[in-house]
Amino acid sequence: MIEFDRVVKYYGTHRALDGVSFTVPDGCVTVLIGPSGCGKSTSLKLVNRLLEPDDGYVRVNGRPVKSFAVEELRRGIGYVIQSAGLLPHMTVQDNIGLVPRLLGRDKAWRRARARDLLDLIGLDPHAYARKYPSQLSGGEAQRVGVARALAADPPILLMDEPFGAVDPLNRETLQNEFISLQRKLKKTVIFVTHDLDEAVRVADRIVLLQDGLVIQEAAPEELLGRPSNAFARDFVGTDRALKRLGRFSVSDYMSHDTRRVGTKDHASVPVDATLREALSRILAIPSDEISVIDAQNRTLGSISLEAIRRAGCGGESS
Template identity: 45%
Template sequence: MIRIDNLTKIFETPNGPVTAADHINMEVPEGEICVLLGPSGCGKTTTLKMINRIIPSTSGRIYINGEDTTGMDTVELRRNIGYVIQQIGLFPNMTIEENIAIVPKLLGWEASRYKARAKELLDLVALDPGTFLKRYPRELSGGQQQRIGVARALAADPPVMLMDEPFGAIDPINREVIQDEFMKMQQELRKTIMFVSHDIDEAVKMADRIAIFRDGRLVQYDTPDDLLAHPKDDFVESFVGDDRALKRLRLVQVKQVMEPVTTVRPEDSLSTALQRIEQQGYSHAILMVNERQQPIGYVSRSVAQTTSGLCGEHYFGLKTEASPEDDLRKVASLMFTHDTTWLPCTDANGTLVGQVTQRGITHYLGATYHPDALGTLPRQLHKVSA
């Protein structure tokens, strides 16, 4: 949907020419989010603004949906690209409805159509149309204004959106909420988005691809997982942080590392429990389920070794459990909170579907590292598990 070919920007200054973007080449597939990252002055915002000609390029080409934009009328180009900035830029003398309807009105939409679109978009960004349509920007909180900024960018249903640190000015709690709502919207709308951020955690959470810039050059362009697992050089490794292995936990769901699990029932004997523990090589315990295959507790190895009777008479309650759709960051947090190295996994009906273990997480993450970087996280987790 977006292809950038040798895009270059050179600014003339009193001290001579400065290259802000140096022969940038990249492609963003349709329906994906690409986040541009890097330190201040690295060229990421300049690259973004050249796409809708807020900054004219010195050389190179930009293609949108296969069409070279070089010869396109600038106004027409911008009307077909949604644009969201950190400062939001709502017109203070216009109502929320009027702000959202600006581009549709310029495109000649009938009043009934753009009014209906404004209501639809307020619903989409989780703001009640009956409450907010006739309000003015000054009557909204910063987070609410930011949502209106996103709604306005979506008003004419553009295929491409550009976002320049759109959540940077929002407090952390509201930022997380708005990011989550935006991702839900994106799952439905599948817009092609280029997104400038300064926050690696935000990029990992939201991006399909991440572009790392330095001194006007594109250093690495990759999926979040590949970027974190295989940084191209010392600069990228330093930029993504020493905790890059931990950041990868957000990108992996439980179902990707889930393992089969052997269980006992309340009517099974403790000797049966011990036999199964030893057969499976379980270190500490075995899970107990009821007749509906729902986990209800566990029998510890020590109890099974020293006590006689039935499992249902000598079990411990479960501390917590995981869903196959949970990400591993949540799972790791639950494990550390409850001092456990494994969790049962249940579906929406509470039925057992497997287990997730620290050892399994370790092996999954470690398998994708370079041999010489076989990671801090696997060693740490193995140590904790042992």
């Protein structure tokens, strides 16, 4: 668990963080979000002590980060930054093996680890291990950046706009890969972004910041459903109800009564889709109900506009 306890940080006379407190639970993705200059990147860098607070405490598992030797602390925390920050004079496998090397792991171990991680992030080890960063696309470099952060198997990952420099199409792929990776690895992640869609997609919890203050700390559904003030409402936008539907799965709101499904049209929605997707599909057909299918195209039941509306209004799943 990572705690921010009334943290204050100045840049010159500018108060970048004005007494920020929030907690980052273990095994979850906590997204720090807010407009430019809100203090989200600053907060992140306080955790691995690239910055030091002027007041207050940052604690990891109850222990103030100040009490760790700074290099030890950083070697135990994976760090992913925008545009990857790979060292251009090292090969992909040497970049991935960087932290293990600093920790004294031998060459054979690092090679094997780099190959495993390349496999994990979906890059062919034979093709990529010996490449240099300048030979990678933006998305590939970013994947390698994630692999490097995971190399020493740290329990904590800090991700500073990790997909911000990647084009929108690749960004979504990377986000989905990250989500499924996180499901396996269960790291404690702090993820900084200014992109609300990205936050809603990857977050277990969202901390909304403005001018160095925490405005709201909540699950994405709650932030979108009940923004705490005018700024939060503006920030989540007028389509917040729609965004919120993206957090819910069709499988939780569908009816399993297969007899109700009409056969007048062939429209259907996969059972693992979100309610947002289901709504979009229903709006495209004349009916108020759409059949739900599994990966083998078998009809499992249906979902109605009414059920989606109830979910959207904040009704809990039944």
